[in-house]
Amino acid sequence: MSKKKFAIAVHGGAGTILKKMMTAEKEKLYKKALTIALEVGYDILEEGGTAVDAVEAAVYELENFPLFNAGKGAVFTHNGKHEMDAAIMDGSTLKAGAVTCLNQVRNPVVLAREVMEHSEHVFLSGKGAEQFARMRKIKLEKDNYFFTDERYKQLQEVINEEGAHLDHNINVKEKKFGTVGAVALDVNGNLAAATSTGGMTNKRFGRIGDSPIIGSGTYANNNTCAISCTGHGEFFIRAVVAYDISCLIEYKGMTLKQACKEVVNNKLVKLGGEGGLIAIDKNGNVELPFNSDGMYRGYKSSNGKELIAIYK
């Protein structure tokens, strides 16, 4: 019997990520973190585990690294708080769970899965979502768990900039769309996707980006593909990016590669939307397209191929 193909891909955000702005040491840290997340997910798949388990585990690892803007490394809001979002989708059932505006949940992806499997809802928000988290014994943390010096400095820089530039574009100096995500195909042919984010530094007004929006930042469907996005979320919502790729495959007969190129390098660029995504199809093909300077990314497939990369 021939062994069934399986594969996993992860990302840790896209944006203005240039080699000249990076130290060798920092680069090593990022690559190591991506590798750990990939390996954790890959091991689950290799042992015959589900795509849902693999993407949840990989995103859980990425949330725990302060390097990435999700979980432990979530950026600060304008008020010096954290507001985290996450989503997960099971391509075999089209079931999904999503959470937004969390302040206290240690691993938002775990709560998203709990919503998918143990609530009658898909999308929960804020204090209500955290009430559900407490009922389900999901691990919460106090503010200090999410405090990191680097993120706090980033907030101060942006707040100071704001004084000088009204009508400013947040993160003018260095656009980084911090998000983490994973997509996987398991040995049973099931696809899954998960995404988690701390949103934008200095964000206000309870802004929700594309990450927790099923169809925009996160989508999985066994008939087509699994997608996790990272980028300027407003554009990804307006372009319904993740489901668009699925539809181009299902309705227009494009390959995963063609669909990714059309959406990320054509449609999003025309709209002005910067960022990228990771994608895997039902045949185990992996694409990691982005239209920004860089994207923290990697994949590992049972066909022996693997990659960890940051720049173009």
Next chain:
Amino acid sequence: MSKKKFAIAVHGGAGTILKKMMTAEKEKLYKKALTIALEVGYDILEEGGTAVDAVEAAVYELENFPLFNAGKGAVFTHNGKHEMDAAIMDGSTLKAGAVTCLNQVRNPVVLAREVMEHSEHVFLSGKGAEQFARMRKIKLEKDNYFFTDERYKQLQEVINEEGAHLDHNINVKEKKFGTVGAVALDVNGNLAAATSTGGMTNKRFGRIGDSPIIGSGTYANNNTCAISCTGHGEFFIRAVVAYDISCLIEYKGMTLKQACKEVVNNKLVKLGGEGGLIAIDKNGNVELPFNSDGMYRGYKSSNGKELIAIYK
């Protein structure tokens, strides 16, 4: 010069709406409210106004009638509060604005439009969204504005049921997916959609439905169609309903009628998703499909056709 075609459609929710449960007087009230909303929007289009103006005005009217679950008639949450959502999308620019978990905003659709036109974001939530509303001088109301005897009775009934039925399905007796919405085509060929809702009676955990989700409950694109949904939101999110119809037209070459049938009467039914939607395409064709017992609905077109209906 031949006059350009224009048209508008509205809905006031779908669900278990049966003639035997309605009085003649109540039926008259519903029909009158739908007619008023249609006329207000139609008049704007007839005077050469934009599709965005027309759908906002029609939804604004529907929000002000206590008959419908949006704005003034919003249902109660489990905690005896109101949490309202809305979205609007301009098919000519693919710009969109959405708001969720509002407690105090008199007309959520007005805030959604303000987000679309006067913020750098697409989707704002909760207290943050209301902070933005105050900055933009959007009209707020105290809790008593949203209090209606009928909605309060509905909450008590559901809460009492809950005591007897654990693992209950909310609204077992009478499934009504209260939402209001409008879609329009203006004389310049621009499409727009808007949706507004108070969510589910007795809802908890900051649950967000499909109404404010661009691509699921609300979508507009001049190349294809404008859609506003009403139904069991969780299924509409998982099926990315509104954008699915757009993709079936754009990528698979379906007519609006074919696409609506495929999504509402085939895909949603298979998934178990009850509800309906209103749709208009760039040629002014209107569809009002639903798979539930009834949907409060109507349309009026410059070709002289018009309809107000409730049941199948």
